[in-house]
Amino acid sequence: MMNSTNLLTIEGLSTEFRSSHKQWFPVVNRIDLQVTVGETLAVVGESGCGKSMLAHSILRLLPRRIARNAGGRVLLEGRDLLALSEDEMRGVRGKDISMIFQEPMTSLNPLMTVGQQIAESILEHEHCSVQVAARRTLDLMELVGIPEPRARFHQYPHHLSGGMRQRIVIAIALACRPKVLIADEPTTALDVTIQAQVLELIDKLKRELGMGVILITHDLGVVAEWAQRIMVMYAGRKVEEADAETFFTSPRHPYSRALLASVPRPNDVMNGVVKPLAEITGTVPPLDRLGGGCAFADRCTMGTDACRSNSPAFRLLTPSSGVACIHAGN
Amino acid sequence: MWSSRARYVLNRLIHGLPIIFAIVIANFFLIRLAPGDAAQVLAGEAGAASEEYMRQIRQQFGLDQPLYIQFISYMKNILMFDMGYSFRHGREVSSLIFERVGATALLMFASMVISVGVGVLLGALAAIKDRTILSNVIVIFSIVSYATPLFWVGLMLIIVFSIHLGWFPTSGIATVGSTMTGWQYALDIAHHLVLPAVTLSFFYMALYTRLMRASMLETLGLDFIKTARAKGLSDRKIVSRHALRNAILPVLTMAGVQVSSMLGGSVIIESVFGWPGLGLLAFESLFARDLNLLLGIFFLSSILVVVTNAIVDVVYTIVDPRIELKGKLAHG
Numbered sequence: 001m002m003n004s005t006n007l008l009t010i011e012g013l014s015t016e017f018r019s020s021h022k023q024w025f026p027v028v029n030r031i032d033l034q035v036t037v038g039e040t041l042a043v044v045g046e047s048g049c050g051k052s053m054l055a056h057s058i059l060r061l062l063p064r065r066i067a068r069n070a071g072g073r074v075l076l077e078g079r080d081l082l083a084l085s086e087d088e089m090r091g092v093r094g095k096d097i098s099m100i101f102q103e104p105m106t107s108l109n110p111l112m113t114v115g116q117q118i119a120e121s122i123l124e125h126e127h128c129s130v131q132v133a134a135r136r137t138l139d140l141m142e143l144v145g146i147p148e149p150r151a152r153f154h155q156y157p158h159h160l161s162g163g164m165r166q167r168i169v170i171a172i173a174l175a176c177r178p179k180v181l182i183a184d185e186p187t188t189a190l191d192v193t194i195q196a197q198v199l200e201l202i203d204k205l206k207r208e209l210g211m212g213v214i215l216i217t218h219d220l221g222v223v224a225e226w227a228q229r230i231m232v233m234y235a236g237r238k239v240e241e242a243d244a245e246t247f248f249t250s251p252r253h254p255y256s257r258a259l260l261a262s263v264p265r266p267n268d269v270m271n272g273v274v275k276p277l278a279e280i281t282g283t284v285p286p287l288d289r290l291g292g293g294c295a296f297a298d299r300c301t302m303g304t305d306a307c308r309s310n311s312p313a314f315r316l317l318t319p320s321s322g323v324a325c326i327h328a329g330n
Numbered sequence: 331m332w333s334s335r336a337r338y339v340l341n342r343l344i345h346g347l348p349i350i351f352a353i354v355i356a357n358f359f360l361i362r363l364a365p366g367d368a369a370q371v372l373a374g375e376a377g378a379a380s381e382e383y384m385r386q387i388r389q390q391f392g393l394d395q396p397l398y399i400q401f402i403s404y405m406k407n408i409l410m411f412d413m414g415y416s417f418r419h420g421r422e423v424s425s426l427i428f429e430r431v432g433a434t435a436l437l438m439f440a441s442m443v444i445s446v447g448v449g450v451l452l453g454a455l456a457a458i459k460d461r462t463i464l465s466n467v468i469v470i471f472s473i474v475s476y477a478t479p480l481f482w483v484g485l486m487l488i489i490v491f492s493i494h495l496g497w498f499p500t501s502g503i504a505t506v507g508s509t510m511t512g513w514q515y516a517l518d519i520a521h522h523l524v525l526p527a528v529t530l531s532f533f534y535m536a537l538y539t540r541l542m543r544a545s546m547l548e549t550l551g552l553d554f555i556k557t558a559r560a561k562g563l564s565d566r567k568i569v570s571r572h573a574l575r576n577a578i579l580p581v582l583t584m585a586g587v588q589v590s591s592m593l594g595g596s597v598i599i600e601s602v603f604g605w606p607g608l609g610l611l612a613f614e615s616l617f618a619r620d621l622n623l624l625l626g627i628f629f630l631s632s633i634l635v636v637v638t639n640a641i642v643d644v645v646y647t648i649v650d651p652r653i654e655l656k657g658k659l660a661h662g
Contacts, residue, residue: 059560093560101557106553110652
C-alpha cells in the first residue's frame, strides 16, 4: 500500500505498560496504519481501547517509567522515529508532527500569554528572531480565526473562551507547519456549535497546509463528517479499517456494527420509529488481564469457543480495508 | 499598573487598621491574665520586698489605677504612636524596639530567603527525580527536619560548627569590643548570622520542601506540561518555563502566612543564640512583667502581619495573572 504520498507509515507498532505487579502488558498491539497527504484518518473506539496510547506512542510522549516500546516502526517520510535519539525526537515534536489535546481549558499554561505560548514553539524549532516569531504568531492567530490577534497576543488563557483556547492550541500545533497533525479528541470538551467550528478549521487547514490528520475520537458523527478513512481499535488492536463510505454502509466487525447501532438516529425519531437505543453490554476488558482469544468475544453476539481460543488475525478484504474477526466473511 | 498596585496596598492597609486595633485591645487584657506584675518582679530582684516599696512602685507606674483607667490612657497613647515607658529598662518602649527591630528583621529576612530558596530547590528536585534515591533522601531529610525541635537544632549546630569546628561564633550579632567598620563590619554580622538564620529556617525549609514537592508533582502531571512536551521543548525548559512558576504558587501563599509565625520562632532562636532582637527582648520583658514593652512588641508584630499580607497579595498578582486586584477587603 506504500505510495508516494504516504506521509506516515506505522508498521507493527506495539507499546507496553507496566502493571502494578511489575509485569509488562500491551496497550498498543501490532498496529499498522498509513496517513497520506491531505487525508484524515479517524481512529475510533471506546474509552480505554488504546486510541490515545497510540497517539502518544507515535510522538513518544509516554513516560519511560511506566511505558516502553515493544517493537514496530513509525516511519515519517521513510525515517524511523523509534530509532531517533531523544534530542532528535524533540526536533520532530511540534515541527514535523504536532498534537492537540482534549482539554483546551487545561492544556495551556495559565501563567503565560497565549502569544508567548505560540511563539515559543516557533522559536524552539526555527532559528529566527523574536520579532519574526511574534509576527508569525499574529499570522497564525489570524489563520485559526482569532479576532483582533494583536490584542489577544498579550492575553492569558483565562481571558479566552474554551473555543478560543482550542484555537490557540491549534495555532501552537500548526506553528511550524507540521506534516502530520494528531488531534486527540479535540472537540470532546467543547459545546456542539464550537465543535463544528473547530473541526471545520482543522479540515480547512489540512487542505491549505497539505497535512495528514489523525483524528482520534469516539464520536461517530464527527467521523462521518470529517474522516476519509476509519480505523477501529479495540483492546489495543486494530479490529477494522475501511474507507468512510464502506465503513458506514457495511461495517464488517461485530464491534463496529455494535458501535454504529448505538448511535441515535434522528431520522428514525422523525419518522416515528421508536426503538430503544442499542448498547454494547459490558466494558473493555482490563488490558493487563487479556487472555489468548479475541478480546471482544465475551461481549460479542457472535462469540464462539473458536473466538475465545485464538486471537483473530487482521485480514485484508480489499486492498484498502480489512477486519480482524473470524466471522466477518466476504 | 503600578499606581493601581500602590492604591491597592494603601486600601488594604486602611482596612487593616481595625484589625490592628482589635489586636491591641485583646492583647491589653490577655496579658494581664498572667499572674504577677512588674512591682513584684522588681521588688523580688531588689531583695527588699516590703509592702511599702511595692506600693510605691505601683503608684509610680500607675499600676494601682483601676484597669479601665489604665486601658483608656494606654489607648490614648497608642493612637499617638506612644507605646509608653519600659519599667525594666527605664527607657521609652519605642526607642528600645527601634534599636532591636533591625536585628530581628535581618534574621527573619535571611531565614525567609534560605527556607524558601532551599525548600523550593529541594522540593522541585525531589519531584523531578521522583522515585529515585535522591528524591527519597530529600523526603526523609525534610521529614526529620520538620519533626526536630528548633532549640535542639540550634544547640546541635552550636556544638558542631562553633565548638568542634570553630567555623562560626556561638552567639551575639557582632564580635564584642571590635572596632570594625564598613564591609568588614557587615561581614562580621553575616558571619554571626549564619547559625541562627539556618536554625530558624530549618523547620520552614522542610515545610516548603514538602509543599514544593507535592505541588511540583501535581504540576508536572498537568495537561499544559504535555502541550509543552509536544512542542518539542527539552525537559529543562519544560521545568524552568512551565512547571516551576506554576508549582511555586502554594509555597508563596504559605511563606506569606509564615512571616508572622517566624517572629514566634525567632523568640526561641534569639534566646539560644543571644541574638539581640525583638524575640529576645520579648522573652526578657515577659519574665520581667514589663507589660508596656511586651505590648509594644505585639503591636509592631500585628502591623507587620497586616503589611506582609498586603505585600504577599500584590506579589501574587505579579506572579499569577489570574488574580486581579480589586480594592476590596478580601481577607486578613
